[in-house]
Amino acid sequence: MNILAIGDTADNIFTLKKFLKKSKIHLITFPRKGDALLTNSEEVEFFDSLLISKQVKKIKSIKNNFDICLAMSWSGARVAYLAGLNYIMYFVGNDITTPPFLSKGKISHLKNPTHKKNFFERKFYKKIFSKAIFCITTSKEYHDHLKKYRKDGIRIDRVIVDNILFNENIKSIKRDKNKFTFLSPQRIGIEKGHDIIWKALPLCKSNFEILQMEWFIQNNYEEGEINKKLIENKPSQVKFIPLVERKELGKYIKFADAILGQLKSGIQGSIERDSAYCKKPVICYTNLKNTNIIDDKEIIPPFLPNSNKPEIVAKLIDKIVGSEEFRADLVKKQYEFVNELCDPEKVVNDWEQIFENTRKKCRNINRKELIFKKTFQKILANITEKMYYKRKMRDKNIKAWGESEYQRLMK
Numbered sequence: 001m002n003i004l005a006i007g008d009t010a011d012n013i014f015t016l017k018k019f020l021k022k023s024k025i026h027l028i029t030f031p032r033k034g035d036a037l038l039t040n041s042e043e044v045e046f047f048d049s050l051l052i053s054k055q056v057k058k059i060k061s062i063k064n065n066f067d068i069c070l071a072m073s074w075s076g077a078r079v080a081y082l083a084g085l086n087y088i089m090y091f092v093g094n095d096i097t098t099p100p101f102l103s104k105g106k107i108s109h110l111k112n113p114t115h116k117k118n119f120f121e122r123k124f125y126k127k128i129f130s131k132a133i134f135c136i137t138t139s140k141e142y143h144d145h146l147k148k149y150r151k152d153g154i155r156i157d158r159v160i161v162d163n164i165l166f167n168e169n170i171k172s173i174k175r176d177k178n179k180f181t182f183l184s185p186q187r188i189g190i191e192k193g194h195d196i197i198w199k200a201l202p203l204c205k206s207n208f209e210i211l212q213m214e215w216f217i218q219n220n221y222e223e224g225e226i227n228k229k230l231i232e233n234k235p236s237q238v239k240f241i242p243l244v245e246r247k248e249l250g251k252y253i254k255f256a257d258a259i260l261g262q263l264k265s266g267i268q269g270s271i272e273r274d275s276a277y278c279k280k281p282v283i284c285y286t287n288l289k290n291t292n293i294i295d296d297k298e299i300i301p302p303f304l305p306n307s308n309k310p311e312i313v314a315k316l317i318d319k320i321v322g323s324e325e326f327r328a329d330l331v332k333k334q335y336e337f338v339n340e341l342c343d344p345e346k347v348v349n350d351w352e353q354i355f356e357n358t359r360k361k362c363r364n365i366n367r368k369e370l371i372f373k374k375t376f377q378k379i380l381a382n383i384t385e386k387m388y389y390k391r392k393m394r395d396k397n398i399k400a401w402g403e404s405e406y407q408r409l410m411k
Helices: 011-021 052-065 073-082 119-132 138-149 194-203 221-232 245-256 270-277 310-322 325-342 346-363 372-392 394-401 401-408
Strands: 002-006 024-029 069-072 089-093 134-137 180-182 208-213 240-243 258-260 291-292 295-301
Touching: 011 024, 011 069, 011 346, 024 052, 052 180, 052 208, 052 310, 069 073, 069 346, 073 089, 073 119, 073 310, 134 346, 194 221, 194 310, 194 346, 245 270, 291 325, 295 310, 310 325, 372 401, 394 401
Parallel strands: 002 024, 002 069, 069 089, 089 134, 180 208, 180 258, 208 240
Antiparallel strands: 291 295
């Protein structure tokens, strides 16, 4: 089958595309800056406009070359819906914990909502959600959120790791190392637990440094202000290094003695899984309620700590720095876990089955709808475009892209 994928998060679709055997994926995603460095952009097509109408027009021009659409993120699903496609929605994080059909999307660590939608916007995104053939997510926590809104939500715990880019035989970068070194390749922000890390580091008794990649979370003004305070109060053990392309990340992981992952969500992410595949000990807060299901068995992920209190984190850091035996045991358990959870062949089998089931349910990529509904969708697209990109997102996009590039992307 030929799969049209719209949007990507953390290279999930890009990596799946790389390992599929029976099916082929053509991935088209949205214009990016900054974190786009982590994407192998030479093998990914990007929309050349921020305008929803132009994105929909592009998809309509190529859609008949494909059998199924896989939409990631609400942006991807929005385009798929407005282009009149049958599509699968795939969620991997806050896109399902704070869906845009809620009046105020609220993330626990922020005082202010991440988004405020009016009545018509909420109805629009609810329609997008309801029209998806299947809605899929990973992990117990995200699936619990998904089931609040769709009882038929599917949980697939297996998440692919690119074991060509990430493995124990990767060559390290060349860099001087004078002490035990942690690498923190994740985005900086309270969402990843940097406030906890900052509180834990002064409690540590061992000698080490942390190489933190300069990559920031900023969904709104509030998070921007939080980031400024984090930078201003950076502990002495932390050194900032430039963000690198994803294809180079394995070399940095190989250089490090251990990896510092998230300490907030309680779920391992791509950074932690990639690092475990490189056989490096990984610090990653695991909420014991967030188990994984592998081959019908419920498994507690072996990532530590199981509490994200700063004093517990500090003790774990000291133990990792001080005990080679402890590090080796941690590596063994974490590698065995991700090797089973993230094996590309097994992940591909799960997705091939999803694609087969989708094809049985809808024989064509084009969604059957009455003409007046299609006309209504065009009106919705124009309203969404004017309200979202031309009003709500204007200042943010100009700041991100610069005035001249913004004007180009809005043509």
